[in-house]
Amino acid sequence: MIRRIDLIPSSIKLFVVLTFDFLSICCAFFLAYFIRVGIEGIDISWREVAVFLTVTLSTFLLFYITDIYNSVVRYFNAKSFLRIQSLLIVTTIIFYLSGLLFDAFIPRSVPIIFLVITSVFIAGARALIGFIMDKHWFNEREGVVIYGASNAGRQLVHALSLGNKYQPLAFIDEKERYIGRNVLGLKVFPYLKINQLVKKYGQFKVLIAVPKVDPIRLKQIVASLEPYALELLIIPSMSDIVSGKRTIDELREVSVDELLGRKAVKPIPELLSANITNKIVMVSGAGGSIGKELCRQIVQHKPRKLVLLDVSEAFLYEINQELTELLQENKSELTIEPLIGNVQNGMLMTHIFNTHNVQTIYHAAAYKHVPMVEHNVIAGITNNVLGTYEIAQAAIYCEVETFVLISTDKAVRPTNVMGATKRLAELVLQGLAKKDHDTRFIMVRFGNVLGSSGSVVPLFKKQIKKGGPITITHPDIIRYFMTIPEAAQLVLQAGAMGTGGDVFVLDMGKPVKITDLAYKMTHLMGLTIKCDDNPEGDIAIEYTGLRPGEKLYEELLIGNQPKKTFHKRILKANEFALPWPDVAKMITQLTDAMRDEDVIKIRTLLQGFPLEYMPNPTEQKEKRTEESKAGIQATSVEEVKEDALCLT
Structure with missing residues (x-):
């Protein structure tokens, strides 16, 4: 929807906005009289018309001078609202003064009513459009749950709100001070209640917003989420974010070495x-x-x-x-x-x-x-x-x-x-x-x-993305x-x-059982293994038998x-x-x-x-x-x- 609006020529957009503002001023002007004196008391002469034209031209002139018509309505925010509101107050003052100048019939409450109505029509309409476009109500955004309600998680919510891909649904966190509360309008759940989220929203992605995490701790986080077959993505490292190499919303898949959870061997x-x-x-x-x-x-x-x-x-x-x-x-x-x-x-x-x-x-x-x-x-x-x-x-x-x-x-x-x-x-x-x-x-x-040419990890990824089956030579095979x-x-x-x-x-x-690795990789991509216990699963495993010269373990x-x-x-x-x-x-x-x-x-x-x-x-x-x-x-x-x- 946003893309279609972007394709409309700027001249047409300006004409629509000017027409809307003109009609808003007309309605506000006559509604203000109607509310104050009723339909029988309205007696419009050339003096009132002169006031109306003065107010209309003044409004357009002020909006033009302050570049209101060069602003993108999609990004309308509180600052923009206050800016338009201040201009409408000036217009209201001009309304009152022009009534004195032309000796027009203007009860004192009419300019105030005019201010309220124009604020709703002109500033309110822009705010509503900005809110709708910010939430991307006209797009099918994918629901995501963010793991981590601290600073990185909150930054991620703000970053996602500017895009059109993901819609944050809730937070998951382990800190007692967050659980049960609302952060940026999203409720914070403990990870033990993931089942509730799955029942409420169905399958969703989990975005892990923990920038500095020990490999062992990350393995624990992944292990707590992996059984639910929810696709996991993780934000870049804080060093990459600070250096400008990555932005916080440049999400990546959880790598297999993070899944295995072993601390890297530090060199001398x-x-x-x-x-x-x-x-x-x-x-x-x-x-x-x-x-x-x-x-x-x-x-x-x-x-x-x-x-x-x-x-x-x-x-x-x-x-x-x-x-x-x-x-x-x-x-x-x-x-x-x-x-x-x-x-x-x-x-x-x-x-x-x-x-x-x-x-x-x-x-x-x-x-x-x-x-x-x-x-x-x-x-x-x-x-x-x-x-x-x-x-x-x-x-x-x-x-x-x-x-x-x-x-x-x-x-x-x-x-x-x-x-x-x-x-x-x-x-x-x-x-x-x-x-x-x-x-x-x-x-x-x-x-x-991991990740070398011919290794099992890229092969499994390719097979999972194709819809399976995952081929494993033997159910008991293990590898370092x-x-x-x-x-x-x-x-x-x-x-x-x-x-x-x-x-x-x-x-x-410790060595890793290849079958377990296949299960975990499938779950981390948001899919499930098809087996006797889960006949409706997404990906099947096919055991092909040990190849010539292959060991069960090395x-x-x-x-x-x-x-x-x-x-x-x-x-x-x-x-x-x-x-x-x-x-x-x-x-x-x-x-x-x-x-x-x-x-x-x-x-x-x-x-x-x-x-x-x-x-x-x-x-x-x-x-x-x-x-x-x-x-x-x-x-x-x-x-x-x-x-x-x-x-x-």
Whole structure:
């Protein structure tokens, strides 16, 4: 409706307003006489007509001089009302004086009655239109309930009143001083009475207006609202609002890391910058999810030069553009060197390291998707194992100071080719670390990364928005999760702590059941899961069965009794390593089998190597399922901490 009014030409709007004001003055003038003397007492002569014309022209002139007709009626407020009211008082005085001037019949009460009627017609009509348009009565605004009746919540109500999307219905708050009272015309309810709101208003969105909230507290808020299947949105952080980057009504979805509710692992600044500041740093796989975040973190610690390496021109272009714009905004003189290349090309790697005098390497280039590598065994080994071997050899030859490998929890007792290749890549670096050279080789192992390409979170979001079904391989499957920034910071810190051949893992807390994650994500988007208990639900879950090589849950440690580090949430794994001759023999055997394109032999070799690779661990699955149901995790970080070390 507002949009249609906006399309009307200004000249037509002005004509309508002038006509309305003229008719209002006419009605007010004659009604004032009618109320005072009745119909029989009205005797209009040229004197009264002269008074009427004087009053009318004076009103239009005053309104024109004070820019009343340039004001937008939609935004009429108390200040505008007082302004018009003061002008009408002046007009009333002119009414009285002109009656004396023309010797017209004007009883003393007529100008006062005229003032009251014109105030109702002219100022009142404008106020009514402004109120209606402010409330957007002609629009279908979506009802929302605001969680938090304090300052941020009140600001949000004011911001929403200027838009045409949301209509605040009520507040939810836990503070006793607010509950049961009205704030800005909205009643404040305790969260325990959400059912009443749902019965009264039906399904609505909940806008969380708590700008400064601890992750654990936010998880509690989300947990109290999530069972009602109400879509949750949250206001930006206060720092973004104060800096002007965001406005309070720029709402966003509750992120999955906020849903999981684990406090972010705080980094140690000295460890973050140790291998970066004033050094020449290279990131392989710079265009991937982890590689991009590594680059974002690295530029904050002022390296001398950052070399970006990726085999994908498109991904390399994206991260190079992003970093270039970021550096321009910050007026940084850091040199960014984007290079297209494959880590499997040892000669190219040597050329790059020598040309740019690389001092620190973060090796994130790998094939990581389990099903893809399972169907492309040779490509997976070529990239993940031989590529790591080639770039590591080049690093030794060029005397690179630090080499950090991005590994995965799937390398622990692997059940798939991808995990086996990453474990073998770890053994390659552990073997090379024992040789006589000056390069430190460090490995960093972590679980699933929220929001990374191919992760379950964006897949679930896509499936929910399409109306389902949500596909899950097994109802009991569980996973560890961490955020992309956490993963990148772990890599940077571990590179500073390692002495050579070290494997580091992050204590990521308790694992998450994927089915529970699906339920929570669906509820947070305002939908429900269709199941036996809720056949009328919106989204169905479809269990597709474990994929080849997929575990019910992942582990982070192979051996027991990990060692403490400078960071209380980072552990150093205590695991066996092979001497380089044994590793070299395995690489030779794999290379020969790949030359013959003998995938069966390659799989057999992987099972024969000391990787604990078991592609079909049926008995192990059953055992671990029972342990999972009983709440047992023999090799989890939590149990190792209890049985071996106190890491707090």
